[in-house]
Amino acid sequence: QVEKNVFTDERVREAFKKFVVVKLYCDQKYGPSSGERAAFNTELEKTLTPSIQQPQYVVLDPESREAVATWGWVRAHLSDPQLFVDKMLAGLQAVKDF
Numbered sequence: 268q269v270e271k272n273v274f275t276d277e278r279v280r281e282a283f284k285k286f287v288v289v290k291l292y293c294d295q296k297y298g299p300s301s302g303e304r305a306a307f308n309t310e311l312e313k314t315l316t317p318s319i320q321q322p323q324y325v326v327l328d329p330e331s332r333e334a335v336a337t338w339g340w341v342r343a344h345l346s347d348p349q350l351f352v353d354k355m356l357a358g359l360q361a362v363k364d365f
Contacts, residue, residue, distance in 0.1 A: 268345065269322060269340050269344060269345075269351075272345050272348075273344050273345060273348045273351050276348035276351075276352075278348060278349060278352045279348050279351055279352055279355075282352045282355045282356060283355075285355075285359055286326075286355070286359070287329075315334050315337065316334065316337040316339075317337060318337075318339050320339035320340070321339075321340075322339070322340050323337065323338075323339050323340075324337065324338050324339070324340075324354065324355075324358075325337050326355075326358030326359065326361065326362060328362050329362070335358060335361035335362050336354070336357060336358030336361045336362075338354045
């Protein structure tokens with residue numbers, strides 16, 4: 268729902284132009300067994316973010332490759348996409364301040 272209702276908002280689309288967007292899908296049916304994959308994905312999420320909530324958004328510093336901002340989806344983003352833009356721009360500022 269986020270991609271369909273929030274990512275199509277013009278303000279969000281403009282903010283995305285300032286980022287290199289990477290999507291990590293953790294529900295594919297190939298590779299290690301599903302139990303191993305689930306454990307790996309959970310550990311990756313815990314490493315990058317304070318939560319295993321999905322979807323999860325992470326802003327990485329391009330030089331250090333460290334997470335400088337993370338946030339999870341909240342229902343309020345659907346009714347007010349500007350909240351999502353604010354998170355994105357705060358992440359961008361965190362990269363500059365890092």
